Amino acid sequence: MDANPWLDEAEQRAWRELAAVFLRLPGALETQLQRDAGLSHFEYWVMALLSEADGRARRLRDLADQANCSLSRLSHVVTRLERRGWVQRHPDPDDARSTRAVLTDAGYGKVVESAPGHVAAVRALVFADLDERDVAALERVCGIIAARLDRSSDG
Amino acid sequence: MDANPWLDEAEQRAWRELAAVFLRLPGALETQLQRDAGLSHFEYWVMALLSEADGRARRLRDLADQANCSLSRLSHVVTRLERRGWVQRHPDPDDARSTRAVLTDAGYGKVVESAPGHVAAVRALVFADLDERDVAALERVCGIIAARLDRSSDG
DNA sequence: ATACCTTAGTTGAAGCTTCAACTATACGTG
DNA sequence: CACGTATAGTTGAAGCTTCAACTAAGGTAT
Numbered sequence: 001m002d003a004n005p006w007l008d009e010a011e012q013r014a015w016r017e018l019a020a021v022f023l024r025l026p027g028a029l030e031t032q033l034q035r036d037a038g039l040s041h042f043e044y045w046v047m048a049l050l051s052e053a054d055g056r057a058r059r060l061r062d063l064a065d066q067a068n069c070s071l072s073r074l075s076h077v078v079t080r081l082e083r084r085g086w087v088q089r090h091p092d093p094d095d096a097r098s099t100r101a102v103l104t105d106a107g108y109g110k111v112v113e114s115a116p117g118h119v120a121a122v123r124a125l126v127f128a129d130l131d132e133r134d135v136a137a138l139e140r141v142c143g144i145i146a147a148r149l150d151r152s153s154d155g
Numbered sequence: 156m157d158a159n160p161w162l163d164e165a166e167q168r169a170w171r172e173l174a175a176v177f178l179r180l181p182g183a184l185e186t187q188l189q190r191d192a193g194l195s196h197f198e199y200w201v202m203a204l205l206s207e208a209d210g211r212a213r214r215l216r217d218l219a220d221q222a223n224c225s226l227s228r229l230s231h232v233v234t235r236l237e238r239r240g241w242v243q244r245h246p247d248p249d250d251a252r253s254t255r256a257v258l259t260d261a262g263y264g265k266v267v268e269s270a271p272g273h274v275a276a277v278r279a280l281v282f283a284d285l286d287e288r289d290v291a292a293l294e295r296v297c298g299i300i301a302a303r304l305d306r307s308s309d310g
Numbered sequence: 311a312t313a314c315c316t317t318a319g320t321t322g323a324a325g326c327t328t329c330a331a332c333t334a335t336a337c338g339t340g
Numbered sequence: 341c342a343c344g345t346a347t348a349g350t351t352g353a354a355g356c357t358t359c360a361a362c363t364a365a366g367g368t369a370t
Contacts, residue, residue: 018293070359072321129302141285141293143172227327315368316365317364318366321361325359326358327356
């Protein structure tokens with residue numbers, strides 16, 4: 001990183017496009033999931049992560065890291081999902097401070113039922129016009145940025 | 156787009172990285188601007204767009220399109236910015252339905268004062284580890300996705 | 311063992327976004 | 341010109357996220 005604090009032209013163009021994506025993509029995904037499944041994107045994301053976890057369960061701390069969110073946000077969401085019968089809280093036998101979120105059968109069913117529509121939306125909105133090289137570039141560049149974001153949050 | 160509704164492995168990897176970025180980048184930018192300038196990222200974004208506009212003014216409809224947001228969201232934000240003395244509403248002489256948001260001198264000052272810190276954060280979080288080719292790829296791929304999002308919202 | 315620091319999680323309040331309902335004005339068509 | 345419809349914007353309520361304060365438990369050094 002050089003001393004100049006400003007963005008050059010190429011960076012400005014890239015930044016505008018990136019900002020357009022992250023200002024609108026969440027809304028677009030939200031709309032589809034809300035309409036077709038009555039879920040927020042984040043609720044879906046949390047349940048999808050749980051559905052892939054060992055025993056469909058995970059400590060809230062680990063789940064929050066995986067979902068890129070604060071513990072507080074996750075706790076509120078789990079409360080809502082619990083009310084709807086899709087998740088339960090269980091004490092963690094290994095650490096009494098910790099809580100494990102467990103996906104119920106109903107919750108798993110909900111994920112399975114919502115997934116195709118959601119994945120189709122992701123395909124239609126994100127991948128429809130990308131070729132193999134684009135996908136590879138997207139993974140690489142976002143991976144670099146995500147790693148950076150990682151380091152900035154603990155360092 | 157082929158008939159298979161699922162994502163292939165490369166797409167899944169790219170999707171996870173992209174999701175990590177758009178789940179965390181807004182929060183990271185928010186934190187910096189809130190701490191250093193007392194602004195939300197979106198408030199900054201709106202004022203920055205106004206600062207570049209002809210006469211530092213724009214119809215709410217046009218500004219909403221530029222900022223990738225709903226008219227309702229923008230209207231609420233403009234109300235808050237108005238309360239703080241950074242923006243004013245004026246009737247549009249050409250269309251009586253329309254309202255023009257105008258950046259005040261205080262608002263312009265606020266943007267000028269907040270910009271360096273914000274741009275530095277964008278550089279540090281997004282561009283620090285990207286080379287020229289990465290930046291070009293980011294612009295290209297995000298441009299394609301943004302165009303897609305465009306078409307999906309009106310079509 | 312005690313004192314101190316760190317980590318896990320919860321909770322309520324405040325603030326922002328979304329949604330739906332509403333007003334007002336412009337535009338198009340017969 | 342009148343009618344129906346589309347567009348611009350506002351507003352209040354409901355819902356979600358963030359923030360700060362708090363409880364509880366683990367770790368560590370003395």
